[in-house]
Amino acid sequence: MNEPIIKELEEEDIWNGFLTSLDSLRQASNIDKEKAKEVFQKINTNKDHIIAVAELDGKIVGSTTLLIEQKFIHNGGLVGHIEDVVVDKDFQGKKIGEKIMKYLLEIAKNRGCYKTILDCTDDVKPFYEKLGFKHIANELRFDHN
Amino acid sequence: MNEPIIKELEEEDIWNGFLTSLDSLRQASNIDKEKAKEVFQKINTNKDHIIAVAELDGKIVGSTTLLIEQKFIHNGGLVGHIEDVVVDKDFQGKKIGEKIMKYLLEIAKNRGCYKTILDCTDDVKPFYEKLGFKHIANELRFDHN
Numbered sequence: 001m002n003e004p005i006i007k008e009l010e011e012e013d014i015w016n017g018f019l020t021s022l023d024s025l026r027q028a029s030n031i032d033k034e035k036a037k038e039v040f041q042k043i044n045t046n047k048d049h050i051i052a053v054a055e056l057d058g059k060i061v062g063s064t065t066l067l068i069e070q071k072f073i074h075n076g077g078l079v080g081h082i083e084d085v086v087v088d089k090d091f092q093g094k095k096i097g098e099k100i101m102k103y104l105l106e107i108a109k110n111r112g113c114y115k116t117i118l119d120c121t122d123d124v125k126p127f128y129e130k131l132g133f134k135h136i137a138n139e140l141r142f143d144h145n
Numbered sequence: 146m147n148e149p150i151i152k153e154l155e156e157e158d159i160w161n162g163f164l165t166s167l168d169s170l171r172q173a174s175n176i177d178k179e180k181a182k183e184v185f186q187k188i189n190t191n192k193d194h195i196i197a198v199a200e201l202d203g204k205i206v207g208s209t210t211l212l213i214e215q216k217f218i219h220n221g222g223l224v225g226h227i228e229d230v231v232v233d234k235d236f237q238g239k240k241i242g243e244k245i246m247k248y249l250l251e252i253a254k255n256r257g258c259y260k261t262i263l264d265c266t267d268d269v270k271p272f273y274e275k276l277g278f279k280h281i282a283n284e285l286r287f288d289h290n
Contacts, residue, residue: 018217022218025218026218028217031221032220035220036217036221039215043215049215067214069212070187071228071229072163072164072176073167073171073172073173074171075176075177076177076180076181076183083214084217105287108289114290115286115287116286116289117264117287118284118285119284119285120283121281122282125283128285129285133285133287134285134286134287135283136266136284137265137284138264138266138267138280138283139262139263139281139282139283139284140262140263140264140265140270140273140274140278140280141260141278142250142260142262142276142278143259144253144261
């Protein structure tokens with residue numbers, strides 16, 4: 001297998017595997033084309049919202065998001081938040097997710113985050129623990145409807 | 146007891162109880178004055194980063210943060226993230242935290258978030274469950290150092 005290229009999401013990636021990779025997490029590729037462009041523009045102009053993708057043989061096969069949060073606590077410290085870790089189901093088990101995670105953890109570190117947090121279900125906890133994450137609390141959800 | 150006023154953080158609130166309230170969560174009031182101003186400016190110009198405070202008899206006694214995240218999934222949906230829920234230890238048990246939370250959940254709903262999530266330890270889970278939150282997963286943490 002060729003080595004994946006890990007990089008930040010570019011507009012042309014959206015329809016070159018990015019949305020269909022997200023489908024492995026939750027149906028995403030049915031998004032309206034104009035809406036997807038609008039979402040990209042909004043995220044792309046926010047330097048604290050970084051989407052990393054893995055490109056393999058010219059196609060996006062996985063992605064992960066890093067949000068950088070400005071706090072008052074920790075002397076005005078920064079916290080990284082990892083969201084939407086996904087690898088296309090046809091390319092799982094090839095360490096692609098691990099490579100994207102390490103790429104984003106490096107960015108979080110370089111930006112000065114003192115910690116990076118994420119939420120995950122029990123089944124994928126070992127994946128994150130291998131990367132150095134530790135269980136510390138619970139994730140709770142409120143549905144607006 | 147007078148009723149607290151729930152509102153968005155203003156610059157003059159920072160040194161009028163906001164930072165000392167945060168001390169009940171984690172030492173915050175030792176932040177450099179210029180740094181605190183800089184943090185405020187950064188947060189204040191980001192409409193997706195909202196800090197709500199409770200003012201009681203002219204002094205800030207509690208606060209909570211809402212971050213609004215733009216997703217590609219959920220047809221370009223928005224997710225609310227609650228952070229740093231705190232009430233000054235001298236004013237706890239007076240439903241102030243509940244009022245701040247309801248204020249921010251209303252904002253999240255009005256902004257169109259389909260869900261709002263937060264991380265918490267076991268001891269404060271019942272507080273959030275009473276507000277309608279449900280346990281769904283684990284919070285994991287990575288320390289950069």
